Amino acid sequence: MNERIGDVGSKSDGDGDFRFPFIPYESQILFMKSLYKLMNEGGVGFFESPTGTGKSLSVICCALKYLRDARSDSNRQDLEKNKNTEEEPDWITNFASNKLAENLQDERMRLKQKIQAKQRSKSQSGQKYTRIGEDDLVIVSSSDSESDSEDSFNIGRRTVRWKKQKSESDVLDRPTVIYCSRTHSQIVQFIHEMIRVEDSKNYSVVSVGGRRQMCVNEKVSALRSAAAVNERCSELLESQRSHIKSEDQKVNLHPDVPASKRRKKAPKSSQKGCPYYSKKRITVLSDTIRSEVHDIEELVSIGKKTKACPYFASRKAMESGYDFIVAPYAAVLHAPTRDSIGLVLNSKSVLVFDEAHNVVDAVNDAYSAELRSIDLNYAIKAATLYLERYEMRLSAQNLFLVRQFLDVLAKISKYIGSMSLFPDSKQVLKVSELIFDCQLENYNLFELIRFIHESNICRKLLGFLDVYTDNCTEVVDASQEQPSRGCFHACEGFIQSLTAPVEDGRVVVTHESIKFLMLNPAAHFKSILDSVRAVVFVGGTLSPKQYIAERLIRDHSSECKEQKSRDSIVEFACGHIIPKSNLLTLVLSKGPTGKRLDLSFSQRQDPELIDEIGRCILNVCRVSPAGVVVFFPSYTFEETVHKQWESSRILASLANVKRIFREKRGASSDEMLKEYKNSIFSSDATTQKQHGAVLFAVIGGKLSEGINFSDDLGRCVMVVGMPFPNPRDPELIQVIDHIKTTIGSGYSAQYMEDLCMKAVNQTIGRAIRHAKDYASIILLDHRYERASIQNKLPSWIRDDLISTHQFGQCIRNLSTFFKSHTQSKL
Ligand code: SF4
Known part of the structure; x- marks a missing residue:
């Protein structure tokens, strides 16, 4: 099922039984109805609703209705069981129903007391x-x-x-609802909404x-x-x-x-x-x-x-x-x-992932494991000292397993050490190859990891280190990078990763570290999908959704390929609550001199092209009020561009129009952002000729996600080129190979586009942040004209996108757009 709702900005008459705290917009009602249906019937859904459309409140009200209805269903079922076969008046049935609800609450209370009493008695009995x-x-x-x-x-x-x-x-x-998000601030914001x-x-x-x-x-x-x-x-x-x-x-x-x-x-x-x-x-x-x-x-x-x-x-x-x-x-x-915190997923659980464009990376991160050489060596020394001290006190089996633990670590360390002859190289190998090369094939790693968990040896080694610090300090050269106290857990995590199915990951070795790279997030997400009633992916911008579907949801194993179809995923996209006239999206494929804007990797070092980009930005800045934010695909390209514009004096011309700011590689942006804001809102901060400021930032940098360029902070957001990932990156090569063998080579090219457009969508999502905001988005590269690329834009942007084949047309559209908004303010 696919549902698409257009620009729905009108208020509704009522919200049915969702108990929304205000009169909801029509789009919010439709969002909640569709989401409730999914929660009730089960399945997987993508719910895309732009920032500022009251998405969190809609999720909360819908989830509470799901819990409420599940609770009354349970009451009803209990009532059915106890129902008198003879006809009863309604008031008796209602009374019985209410009484049953109270009993359930009492039962929960009794259960709580029982748990507490149980714990008290256990602690008293010396356990x-x-x-x-x-x-x-x-x-x-x-x-x-x-x-x-x-x-x-x-x-x-x-x-x-x-x-x-x-x-x-x-x-x-x-019945439970589990809402999760990526950052602490998003979680806090969600709870604040819930309190309302x-x-x-x-x-x-x-x-x-x-x-x-x-x-x-x-x-x-x-x-x-x-x-x-x-x-x-x-x-x-x-x-x-x-x-x-x-x-x-x-x-x-x-x-x-x-x-x-x-x-x-x-x-x-x-x-x-x-x-x-x-x-x-x-x-x-x-x-x-x-x-x-x-x-x-x-x-x-x-x-x-x-x-x-x-x-x-x-x-x-x-x-x-x-x-x-x-x-x-x-x-x-x-x-x-999940197990350690007691989080149980059951057939009545509904799982909601907010900012869901991050979920694939989050699963990969959760199951990847990196072990630095310095940590590994420190752990080996500490475990050796531990063994020296406790050898005589350990049972034969425990002694055998601690020695195995140490042997395995020593063999991995030796392998990393062999890479010191090639300090600039990265070796990528299958888990089975590493096991063979390190001569670990005679160790039962499953038994070893079970022992590590059950004996709690990592904690014991940590405590041991704390007391015997003097004995271990000799292993560390104070002038060098220090090992982490999490070194034992890093060892445990890495050994655990070696028990993964061979095709699920690869091992990347450098002279400084060894990393297990998870390639198959779907393998781990499957247990979640199989356990819960519904999984909901929510986000302001989820496009391209195929990225999540292919990497996380679809089962590509041969026996399931036939069974699972694309239709089993519910898709709901709702239009923005801003009027259509508040957003102008332009694709710019030619510059002011008519030069084609081709920013593919092989072309973008051309100084003439770089200057043409500069002239585009200069003209856009002349007609755009307040803040203009320009995103580049990488720091390296931004630095090249900046250097060229210095020599061609474009930078000097730009400085006459707007005050210039740059996001610097590795530096904090807080002070710079304050200054940028100040330049937009205070006329003292700019010269007489200047109006507002222009900020050069980088896609994937600190400013491309999590920062709001609302209102005057970002009246125009430009994306220069397309941020495709580096196809020569060894880790990406492994991911692509895995996709080719599991999903098919057809998707591997699309996958690169998906990664690129995911980054673009998050970046341009910075522009419109609330119902009264207005902004222009300019995509500067002729490749944005391709239908396959435009299909990966969020629908509320894609539907009204204008491809401008002449630069003058772009500037005219832009000028008219901003004039109309300036006049409507007067
Ligand atoms: S250090 Fe103390 S307060 Fe902090 S998390 Fe641990 S138990 Fe809690």
């Missing part, structure tokens, strides 16, 4: 909580407890058995964030990277659990331990653990989370006041059951992370 994987709380047997008290880093003689945590949500199999909807109070809504956003321990949250925050938190909790202080005393007093091998006194902070990690206070905060909708900032503020960690409280809240989860991509896309 101990420990963590596996990311942050999961699992119960280990008292023998584990003894083992840990003997020595917190020792795996012990016991062979560890995996205990799968049983989530209460498994039991409930309740009255009905959200009737559901358990849990915001899940990373420790970077939710940590309230100032000493930890002040650390620079998310990885550093995660590692520091894990270390604190490890130390809190294992009572290092008392162990230090025991071991240091032992006469057999030589002075050189005695533990350094643990740092004070480690001894104390984290003051916010109190089970009692976390339980109270988790109840607060479940009682009403909070955004992450509110949770952090409450966590600080109540001295409870909001990160673990939100996880605890999930354990007690939830209706609506708001989470970052990584928490949902990566199966082990």
